[in-house]
Amino acid sequence: MERLAVNRFIGFGLFFGLCAVASVLLFQPLLLAVPFALIGALWIAHKPFVLFYLLVAAIPWSIEYNFTSSLGTDLPTEPLMLLVSFSTLCYLVYSARSRPLEGLFRSPLMVLLVLQAAWWLVTAYFSTDFTRSIKFCIAKTWYLGAFVIAPFALFKNHKAVVRTAQVLSASMLLLVARTMVRHAGYGFTFERINDSLWPNFRNHVN
Incomplete structure (x- = not known):
């Protein structure tokens, strides 16, 4: 085990050295981040x-953000869903021998989800x-990855x-407490409730 750890350390050192040389020769300092990104991916x-707990904790704090009039997303949850889906995929590949998804399709709910995705x-x-519709389908895949497969x-x-x-x-609880404190600052008036809730709880009525 100790020998394996030493070999991994030496391997990482050599890889980092190659990235450092490439960074200098190509004038690309971002290449220095590649070894650490690789370590992060392996750790994930x-x-x-x-990441899954981070996603769960971020759900109440999520806000809608529109990059353009036709392109919007929920931050930070949707990027985290992508990362959770990717990390779960890595985990499934790494743990393939233990069959982590064994029995998944025995659930009637999973069968219904598959039928819905097919629809x-x-x-x-x-x-x-077609283009917009297929984008919608792709966007829903990381919901399934993060909240079903993971x-x-x-x-x-x-x-x-x-x-x-x-x-x-x-x-x-933290978000509700923050909202209550903000609302208290407005004297708990009905007129300022939307200001107290913004930006996490959007008014869908008016």
Whole structure:
């Protein structure tokens, strides 16, 4: 085990050296970040729970952000969903021998989700705006990856479910407390409630 650790350290040192030389020769300082990005990816593959808990904690704080009039996203949740989906994929590849997805399709809910996803593709194919429809289908894949595949692969005991509920509850409690403090600053007036809730709770009525 110690010899393996030494070999990994030497390998990382050589790889970092190559990236450093390439960075100097190509005048690209960002190449120095490649070895650390690789370590981060490997760490995520071993510890996908970290990103998943971060995603769960970020859900209450998510805000809508429009890059253009036709392109919008939820920050920071959608980028985190992408990362969770990617980290789960890495975890599945790394842990393929343990079959983390065994029994996934035994659930009737999963069968319904697969049928729904198949229907997305059918409707996208016959859509009058195929490009926009297929973008919608692609955008929904990381929802399935982050909130269906990841929990199934990672939740191997009751403690993981409880921990997830605790993380979500604590995050939501902090946001509610912050909102109450802001609303108190406005004297708890009805007219300023939207100001107190902004930007996390958008008024969908008016």
